Amino acid sequence: MASIKEQFEIPGKLKTWAYALIGIGGVALLYGMFTQGFSTDEHEQVHFWGTLMYNTIFWTLVTNAAMFFLCFSTMAQAAWMQSFRRIAEAISTLVPVFGAITFAVLMYVVLGGKHHIYHWLDAEAVAKDPILKGKAGFLNPTFFVIWTTLAITLWSYFGYRMRQISREADENPMDAATATSFNIRSMTRSGFFLVWFGLTVASTIPWLWLMSIDAHWYSTMYSWYTFASSFVAGMALIALWVIYVKNKGYLELTNSEHLHDIAKFMFAFSIFWTYLWFSQYMLIWYANIPEETVYFKHRVQGAYKPIFFLNLVINFLAPLIILMKRSAKRNFTLVAFMAVLILFGHWIDFYQMVMGSLMKDHVTLGWLDFGILGFFVGVLILMVARSLASKPLIAKNHPFLKESIIHQV
């Protein structure tokens, strides 16, 4: 393996793009914050903080999905992803960064008592409302703050522990006993993350952060739906980085066999997302109870109709038709295109999940959304590239690496 380039050097062009995006996005973010976020008009405030909220939550969950991918692969003793695991690790280093932004935004909203975003923050309304009173044990500022703090801290901490143990595979070749104990310790550490992930992303966190915007409404599918959305976007993000870094002449050991499996994840979880989308929609459509249909009323029949169905076209029909063929999943250009489309599609999905409830009367998609998106993408590009450059691209003494090199689909 003499010819392997282990050290990633950040291309100048990438840096320029990242700084440009951060600059333009940052200006839009600050301008929006001062003109709308701190304005006296409640409507303007909700518009700005809602937009910031869905962006920051989306990117936190998407980067966290990269660590989830690493952890469940480790737990299953999967070997195929070892040749590009450092890409997923680099993406997951963003969790504390985006998590901190999410935390700040949510604390501003909750501690600032922004009851136009979270209706359950309005103590007087809750006192008069039997439904909200019944939910008050869960939907109250104290629990929200504690659980949010715990969630973000532990995602970051368990993720950090996973990245630390991966660094051990850089140093010396392992003998059989060391490799076995390394394997068991990796699985234990991934177990901690997975259990916490199940208690947060796959259940409580979407209820707290997103579903409680519609304080009276609930859906048992909601957390799985959010998880599927963020996970498929996370796989798309990994695919995009793998293709970019390989295109720059690194990752010699990653080839179309590995791409095939990444694209399979993108394909399969697009279908899984649709399954949850449909399960949530169909049951509510069939029962036709006003308390439940209230969520879909303005989405299916109101201003959000185009966005709502665009969501289904981009996130279901396009992956289903385009990624179905084996040759498509092995085509770097096509997978890169689909990854961008899926990321955009699920960003739109998060948009309609949050803004569809906050701004029921008109679609607000505009300069603010794309500006904030640009800011987050810029931060993501810059920090993932830096993280990639800070350690070897290949964990070259990982016991499973050989299996990854000869991986065949």
Next chain:
Amino acid sequence: MAQKKFVVGCFDDEKVLFPAVKQVRTAGYKIKDVYTPFPVHGLDHALGMRETSLHTAGFIYGITGTTTAISCISWIFTKDWPLNIGGKPHFALPAWIPIIFELTVLFAAVGMVMTFMWLCQMAPGVKKHHFHKRATDDLFVMVIECTEKTNAEDLKALLAANGAVETDIQVAEEDWWFGTYDNENENLYKQVAH
């Protein structure tokens, strides 16, 4: 039903098998098949077999299921026997999606299994000649069909030179037949009807 002449070479290691496959093919022989106790990665490529078309067949079966379900349900509920179910429109697509999905899966699954069985010539009671009993246990059995130009002894020597632990010339039935297991004569299969 035709009896043909085969040269059989048995290998006990994948590491020997792969170079042997390459050598035999380079020497110009056409390998009929290699029987292995478990799926061997990359062997299909080494043998130069084309990709299977089973998934294309599966897609066609799936689409057929989808079409059958949509046309059948929509005809029944909108033309043949419209019913008012909970005030829903007659053309109630969301309620049909599960059935459409199930029929797609059913058609694709059953169709693919049948196609697979047909391609592999497998069915209950169908028997084929076994070139070596240990092909299902611990031997990789390479079978080359002889043509009129083949010098079987030369081929046997080539196989042995490439690491075959056992070589053999067999005249055997190429096709399948219906039959039962025969314990007494230690033949693998007794032929019942021809």
